[in-house]
Amino acid sequence: MLVVSEEVREALAARRPVVALESTIIAHGLPRPRNLQVARELEEAVRQEGAVPATIAVLDGRPHIGLGKEQLERVASEDGIRKLGHRDLPPAVAGGASGATTVSATALLASLAGVRVFATGGLGGVHRQWTVTQDESADLGLLARTRITVVCAGVKSILDVPATLQRLETLGVTVAGYGTDRFPGFYLSDSGHPVDWTLTTPEEVAEVMRAQNTLRMPESALIVANPVPEEEQLDPELHARVLADALHACEAEGVTGQAVTPFLLDYLVRHTDGASLRANLAAVRGNVRLAARIATAWTRM
Template sequence: MINHAIRFGAEVAAARESGAPLVALESTIISHGLPRPSNLTVAKEIEATVRAAGAVPATIGMIGGEIVVGLSDEEIHHLAGSDDVVKLSVRDLAPAAAARADGATTVAATSAIAVAAGIAVFATGGLGGVHRGAATTFDESADLTALSRLPITVVCAGVKSILDVGATLERLETLGVSVVGYQTRRFPGFYLTDGGFDLDWSVDDPAGAAAIVRAARAQAVHTGALIVANPLPAGEQLDPGLHDRVLADGLAGLERDGVTGKDVTPFLLSHFHAATEGRSLDVNVRIILRNADLAARIAAAL
């Protein structure tokens, strides 16, 4: 079925026609996740990494109220440089379309659009999850519930270490989301190689991840996502001691400044960038490029 609310970029349209492997990419990392001008440079590097690994990048966003799968260079440049780009989760897509807004899609929205567009693999940095103190605030990312109902493979470095990692894994289990480690039985913590929790399953190569996807399709029982947790090598992670000190300061800053809701993650990521003098940004970039490479190889294996 053709979805007339979605426009496909030229490269993605050609890939769909030929059956070439596609990898979905989010746009919030461009508009809200990385500082300027690094955001534009990294966006291009991510797409180049996907191409080099044998797949076609499909960066997803909204331009003038229209969902675009496969943003052009000009459209990516616009989202990277504009101050009026709205951060879009799934619930925001229809209101933003009606308002003819320019928007950048979160993990949840990117995953939903990718599935609607027939794209099976998505690369991101780290997932959203259960925020610290959620027992009081009920603050958890829409990523979790979205992934419970979307049949997509998400390659990530676990969940952002600024979150409650243990509670997030519990929620993923409750929601029936499959989680496998890539060459590890430990769940990564985004900036950190080891997030502190064991995993039941792992795969050794892209073919192993593809085999899980094929098994799920054949069974037609599980309709949620497969998370492939791809940790940084220990030598490339942010120094754990530095990470813990910066996180503690950042959490204190949240309370001091009254930051809540969807502003929490951008606040903490910006704090990490400033407090580590750019080292966290370097780690963040390595994470997304490694995940883009692996996602492309999984897409090709499928």
């Protein structure tokens, strides 16, 4: 059922490095035509590091691992492209739907195809006021049962970061800071919370990946939390002020459920004059490059 591109298939067969990339940022995360430019830029960044990009999406009911030029353009420009989490994959496949994959769907499909490293921006997590809403991203549960290494800039700062870290610990998902003992906060280099483990080279990450296999650990992910450089992060004072305003606006307008995250992220972009988007893209670029280096170290092991 998986459609693996010829380039990705040959790379996997030859044990060359491959990096999975999600497609939601292309279809839903950026305005047109900037979204297609960024998609191409991220794939090129993977190639510059000596790895093969595998952007993942579902097209006409078929999950694709690696997109061609026309397919990438379709995801970026076609109206009606759905947003697919892993729970949406069965009806999307059965119904012949087309959709961009979120973190959970990308991680699952990448793992099924044999891709071990995945780069994204920020993970989903436990939402604020969880005790009232019981709102938690599907990312966490999926990563607790999927063997993949996810390079990210922590979790989105609009979430309850300490509760998310606690949930990951409960689920048995290993979290390590890359070159830091602090957990990054997506737009921010430091969320204000520590991590238990620090890794400093791609080879060290690959060693942990090998140890997961050697120890026959449960099929859970390894999260490599890679902070956005301080000089490219969103100003922390601006972030705190605008996020507080965004949360008040969200409550005042009665936004709930799945609409909360896009509302808050859009509010941040508009009220920081695009600075939050620039920090987001800086984080993604760094994560993509690091993921390619990790994938290379993994294939050499």
